[in-house]
Amino acid sequence: MNSMEASSVTPQLLEQVKKLQEKYAAMGQDLSSYLDGLLYSDYLTYWDYIHLDTLLSLQNPKTSFPDEKIFIIYHQITELYFRLILHELEQVTAAPHPDIKFFTARLDRMIRYFAHLENSFDIMVQGMEKDQFLKFRMSLLPSSGFQSAQYRLIEFMCTDVVNLVNEKDRPAVGNQPVEAMMDKLYWRSGATELATGKKTLTLQQFEAKYIDTFSATIHQHQHDNLYQLYKKYYEGQAEVKQRLRQMDTLSNVLWPLAHMKSASHYLEKDPEDIKATGGTNWQKYLPPRFQRIIFFPELWTEEEKRDWGKAAFLRG
Numbered sequence: 270m271n272s273m274e275a276s277s278v279t280p281q282l283l284e285q286v287k288k289l290q291e292k293y294a295a296m297g298q299d300l301s302s303y304l305d306g307l308l309y310s311d312y313l314t315y316w317d318y319i320h321l322d323t324l325l326s327l328q329n330p331k332t333s334f335p336d337e338k339i340f341i342i343y344h345q346i347t348e349l350y351f352r353l354i355l356h357e358l359e360q361v362t363a364a365p366h367p368d369i370k371f372f373t374a375r376l377d378r379m380i381r382y383f384a385h386l387e388n389s390f391d392i393m394v395q396g397m398e399k400d401q402f403l404k405f406r407m408s409l410l411p412s413s414g415f416q417s418a419q420y421r422l423i424e425f426m427c428t429d430v431v432n433l434v435n436e437k438d439r440p441a442v443g444n445q446p447v448e449a450m451m452d453k454l455y456w457r458s459g460a461t462e463l464a465t466g467k468k469t470l471t472l473q474q475f476e477a478k479y480i481d482t483f484s485a486t487i488h489q490h491q492h493d494n495l496y497q498l499y500k501k502y503y504e505g506q507a508e509v510k511q512r513l514r515q516m517d518t519l520s521n522v523l524w525p526l527a528h529m530k531s532a533s534h535y536l537e538k539d540p541e542d543i544k545a546t547g548g549t550n551w552q553k554y555l556p557p558r559f560q561r562i563i564f565f566p567e568l569w570t571e572e573e574k575r576d577w578g579k580a581a582f583l584r585g
């Protein structure tokens with residue numbers, strides 16, 4: 270476009286002004302005042318658009334060990350990916366009957382996000398000095414990634430709450446009200462002291478902040494979580510089945526195994542293992558072969574379920 274064209278009022282520009290006038294008039298607004306606003310407002314910048322200064326002001330270590338910053342930032346990156354996964358879950362559960370193309374495209378996005386999280390976990394396992402980690406973690410007690418609310422929300426939006434109950438309690442609570450099942454959620458049992466049954470402080474604080482939100486989410490998605498949507502609309506359809514199996518594998522086996530590698534790397538020590546900051550018996554709590562959380566149990570054979578999280582499962 271030459272400078273003559275840039276400064277002249279073209280028919281196209283007039284048409285645009287006309288449309289704007291109609292839009293603002295429909296709301297009883299005066300276009301001319303809004304045009305004044307446009308005249309005085311600044312151009313949008315990249316840094317303002319993505320709130321860069323705010324984003325980069327959110328890393329505040331508790332100690333002066335440099336590697337603590339890596340620990341904070343990687344947790345924040347993970348939470349942002351969790352946000353993206355929830356964003357997709359919100360879209361598929363909000364659609365009255367998501368068509369299969371929309372549904373599988375959203376599943377593909379979630380799979381990609383989880384795969385990135387699994388692949389990048391080496392940043393934790395390999396990327397910090399052990400000596401520094403073992404020191405700065407003491408300043409973080411009793412907080413733990415266990416207290417990630419988004420991680421739990423993803424679980425509640427993917428499956429029926431009974432599938433998140435402690436494996437041994439599932440048959441007993443299967444037909445009971447949601448509240449009874451919530452009492453037996455696997456992570457609530459995992460963060461209690463075996464001898465006394467007392468909740469760890471990490472769990473008490475987590476529940477105090479989030480249990481109402483969790484209860485509301487479970488109720489809200491009882492009939493439209495991913496598993497329910499599958500059963501209602503796509504039962505037996507290969508392209509959905511295959512993606513849900515991928516999602517189950519990534520969220521309930523591969524990411525947990527990648528994550529567990531970090532616990533083994535930093536906390537396994539002769540003669541006695543180092544305690545987790547969240548107070549679980551992590552050697553029993555973290556391995557997927559013990560928890561056996563499966564979002565979509567109908568999509569797996571008995572043999573696959575039996576081998577859940579074991580080396581045989583990963584080969585299969």
Ligand code: HEM
Nearest residue numbers: 344347393413414415417420531532545546547548549551
């Ligand atoms: C050096 C790195 C890490 C170590 C050693 C570690 C260790 C642990 C341990 C021992 C637990 C069991 C709960 C407890 O008693 O504290 C746990 C739970 C958890 N951590 Fe980490 N973690 C690391 C990094 C991360 C990161 C980067 C995230 C990302 C948000 C994360 C998210 C979680 C989640 C969601 C749980 C609960 C898992 C479940 O309930 O199945 N962790 N972590």
